[in-house]
Amino acid sequence: MEDISKKTDDTKGRLIEAAGEVFAHHGFRSATVREICSRAGANVAAVNYHFRDKEGLYVAVLEHSLQSATRKYPPDLGLRDQATPEEKLRTFIHSFLLRILGEGVPAWHGKLMAREIADPTDALGRVVQSSIRPLHMYLASILSDLLKEGKPAEGEERDVIFLCAMSIVGQCLQHFTGRRVIAALRPKSFNPADIERIADHITRFSLAGIRGLRAGGSL
Amino acid sequence: MEDISKKTDDTKGRLIEAAGEVFAHHGFRSATVREICSRAGANVAAVNYHFRDKEGLYVAVLEHSLQSATRKYPPDLGLRDQATPEEKLRTFIHSFLLRILGEGVPAWHGKLMAREIADPTDALGRVVQSSIRPLHMYLASILSDLLKEGKPAEGEERDVIFLCAMSIVGQCLQHFTGRRVIAALRPKSFNPADIERIADHITRFSLAGIRGLRAGGSL
DNA sequence: TTATTATTCAAACGCTTGTTTCAAACCATA
DNA sequence: TATGGTTTGAAACAAGCGTTTGAATAATAA
Numbered sequence: 001m002e003d004i005s006k007k008t009d010d011t012k013g014r015l016i017e018a019a020g021e022v023f024a025h026h027g028f029r030s031a032t033v034r035e036i037c038s039r040a041g042a043n044v045a046a047v048n049y050h051f052r053d054k055e056g057l058y059v060a061v062l063e064h065s066l067q068s069a070t071r072k073y074p075p076d077l078g079l080r081d082q083a084t085p086e087e088k089l090r091t092f093i094h095s096f097l098l099r100i101l102g103e104g105v106p107a108w109h110g111k112l113m114a115r116e117i118a119d120p121t122d123a124l125g126r127v128v129q130s131s132i133r134p135l136h137m138y139l140a141s142i143l144s145d146l147l148k149e150g151k152p153a154e155g156e157e158r159d160v161i162f163l164c165a166m167s168i169v170g171q172c173l174q175h176f177t178g179r180r181v182i183a184a185l186r187p188k189s190f191n192p193a194d195i196e197r198i199a200d201h202i203t204r205f206s207l208a209g210i211r212g213l214r215a216g217g218s219l
Numbered sequence: 220m221e222d223i224s225k226k227t228d229d230t231k232g233r234l235i236e237a238a239g240e241v242f243a244h245h246g247f248r249s250a251t252v253r254e255i256c257s258r259a260g261a262n263v264a265a266v267n268y269h270f271r272d273k274e275g276l277y278v279a280v281l282e283h284s285l286q287s288a289t290r291k292y293p294p295d296l297g298l299r300d301q302a303t304p305e306e307k308l309r310t311f312i313h314s315f316l317l318r319i320l321g322e323g324v325p326a327w328h329g330k331l332m333a334r335e336i337a338d339p340t341d342a343l344g345r346v347v348q349s350s351i352r353p354l355h356m357y358l359a360s361i362l363s364d365l366l367k368e369g370k371p372a373e374g375e376e377r378d379v380i381f382l383c384a385m386s387i388v389g390q391c392l393q394h395f396t397g398r399r400v401i402a403a404l405r406p407k408s409f410n411p412a413d414i415e416r417i418a419d420h421i422t423r424f425s426l427a428g429i430r431g432l433r434a435g436g437s438l
Numbered sequence: 439t440t441a442t443t444a445t446t447c448a449a450a451c452g453c454t455t456g457t458t459t460c461a462a463a464c465c466a467t468a
Numbered sequence: 469t470a471t472g473g474t475t476t477g478a479a480a481c482a483a484g485c486g487t488t489t490g491a492a493t494a495a496t497a498a
Contacts, residue, residue, distance in 0.1 A: 011475080011476085029248075029249075032454085032455070032456085033455085033456065033457090034454090034455085034456090042476085043476060043477050043478080044456090044457085044477090044478095045457080045458075045459090045476080045477070045478090046475090046476075046477095047456090047457090048456080048457060048458075049475075049476085050475095053456075053457075054456065054457090116400075117396070117397045117399070117400045118337045118338070118396045118397065119337070119338065120399045120400075124399065124400075124403075128400065128403050128404070132400060132403075132404070133403075133404065136404050155408075156408075158406040158408060158409075159406060159408055159409045159416075160420075162404070162405060162406055162409055163409075163417070163420040163424075164424070166390070166393050166394065166397070166401065167390045167393075167420070167421065167424050169393065169397075170389045170390045170391075170392065170393025170394075170397070171385070171386045171389045171390060172389075173389065173393065173396075173397070174385050174386075174388065174389025174392065174393075175385065175389075177336070177337045177392075177396060178336045178337065178385070178388075178389070178392070180336070180339045180343065181335075181336045181339075181343075181347065181351060182385065184343075184347050184351075184352075185347070185351070185352065185355050185381070186381060187377040187378060187381055189374075189375075189377060189378055190377075190378045190381050190382075197378075198382070201379075201382040201386070201432075202386065204428075204431060204432055205382075205383070205386050205425075205428035205429075205431065205432060206424075206428060207431065208427050208428045208429075208430060208431020208432065208434075209423075209424035209425065209427045209428035209431070210424075210427075211427060211431070212423060212424065212426065212427020212428070212430070212431070213420075213423055213424060213427065215427075230445080230446085251484085251485070251486085252485085252486065252487090253484090253485085253486090261446085262445095262446060262447050262448080263447090263448090263486090263487085264446075264447070264448090264487080264488080264489090265445090265446075265447095266486085266487090267486080267487060267488075268444095268445075268446085269445095272486075272487075273486065273487090
C-alpha cells in the first residue's frame with residue numbers, strides 16, 4: 001500500500017497526488033483518508049493539518065486536476081477557430097471522452113466530474129460553476145449552430161438544444177459510469193478502451209440525430 | 220420518520236416496503252438499516268432476523284420490485300407483435316424511462332437497476348442476469364432489425380449494435396443519474412418530469428442516429 | 439393448559455470512519 | 469547555540485454503521 005516514492009517531497013503535494021488517484025478511483029465517499037495518507041507516506045493527521053478536513057483536500061484536488069485537464073485536454077483540442085460545427089462537435093466528444101476515460105493526472109478531473117454528476121457531494125456547486133457549466137455552454141453553442149442552420153430560431157429551440165446536449169453527454173458518460181455493466185455485456189470484439197472508436201460512433205450517431213431533429217416532423 | 224400505517228401487518232412485508240423506498244432513494248450503500256426499520260416500525264434486529272443481513276433484504280427488494288415492474292411496465296408495453304422496429308424502439312425507450320423516472324413501487328426496480336449500473340454492489344451479477352441482460356438482448360434485437368434493413372450483416376455489425384444500445388441506454392440513464400446537474404443547468408422551460416417529451420426526443424434522436432449509421436461512410 | 443417454537447425488543451458489541459490531542463522532532467532565525 | 473514557530477506522529481476520541489445477544493413476549497401445537 002505504501003508508496004513513498006513520489007517526486008514531490010513536501011507532504012502537502014504528496015497528499016494531493018495520492019488523493020487524486022484515490023478519489024478518481026473510489027469516489028469521494030468511498031475514499032478513506034487512511035488509504036490516502038498511507039499512499040502518500042504521511043500520518044493520518046496530515047490531511048486535517050494541511051487541508052482542514054477531507055473535503056478541503058477534495059477541493060484542492062479538484063482545483064489541481066482542473067488545471068492539468070484543461071492544459072492537456074482543452075474542449076476544442078486546439079482546433080482552428082473557423083472549423084465547421086461538425087468538426088467542433090467531433091472534437092468536443094473526443095476531448096470529453098479522453099477526459100473521463102483517459103489515464104493519469106489529466107484524466108482525474110473528468111472522472112471526478114463524472115462522479116459528481118452521478119453521485120454529487122457538497123462540492124457539486126463548485127464543480128458546476130468551474131467546469132460543468134462552461135463545458136455545457138460551449139456544447140450548447142455548437143449545437144445551436146448545428147440546429148438552426150438556415151432555419152430561424154424558435155422559442156422551443158432552447159429545450160431542443162438542452163435535450164441534445166444531454167443526449168451527447170449521456171452517451172459519453174455511459175462509457176465511464178456504466179463500465180462495469182459494459183464489461184459484462186460487451187461482445188468480445190468490442191474494446192472498451194478504444195476511445196477513438198467510441199468517439200467516432202457517438203459523433204456519427206449524434207450528428208445524424210441532430211440532422212434528423214432539424215428535418216423535424218414525424219416519428 | 221415513523222410510518223406504521225402500512226397495509227401489510229407482517230413485519231417482513233413492511234420491511235420490504237420501507238426498504239424499497241429507502242434503497243431507491245438513497246442507494247444500497249447510503250441506506251441504513253436503522254432508517255428502514257424506523258420507517259417500517261420495526262426493531263433494528265428485524266432485518267437480520269428475517270433476511271439474514273442487509274444484503275439479503277436488498278435481494279428480496281430486488282425480486283419483489285422486479286415483479287411489480289415487469290407487470291406494470293413490460294418492455295414492449297403491450298405492443299402488438301407485428302409492430303415496426305421503429306414503433307418497438309419508441310415503446311422500449313418510453314417503457315425504460317417510465318421504469319427509472321416513474322414514481323411508486325413499479326419504478327423502484329428501474330431506479331435500483333440504474334444505481335447498480337452506476338455504482339454496482341455485490342448483487343450486480345444477479346441484476347445483470349435477471350434484468351439487465353434480458354433488456355439488453357431485446358433492445359439489441361430491435362437494433363439489429365433497424366440496422367441491417369436490406370443490408371447484409373457484416374462481422375463488425377455486433378459492435379455497432381452494442382454501441383447503439385449503449386447510446387440509447389446512456390441517453391435514458393442520464394435523465395436519472397444526472398438529475399441533480401440537469402436541475403442546475405436546465406432552461407426554465409424544460410420540465411425534467413415530462414417523460415413523454417424526453418422519450419420523444421430520445422426516440423427521434425436515436426432513430427435518426429441509427430439511420431445515419433446505416434447510411435454509413437464519412438463523418 | 440402446557441410445552442414448544444417464533445418473533446420482538448432494548449441494549450450492547452465490534453468495526454470503520456473522520457477528526458483531535460499533544461508531545462516529540464524539525465527548522466529557520468537571532 | 470538558544471529560541472519560537474512549523475510540522476510530524478502515535479494514540480485516542482466520538483459518531484455511525486451492521487450485527488449480535490439474550491431475555492421477554494406472542495403464537496402455535498400437544
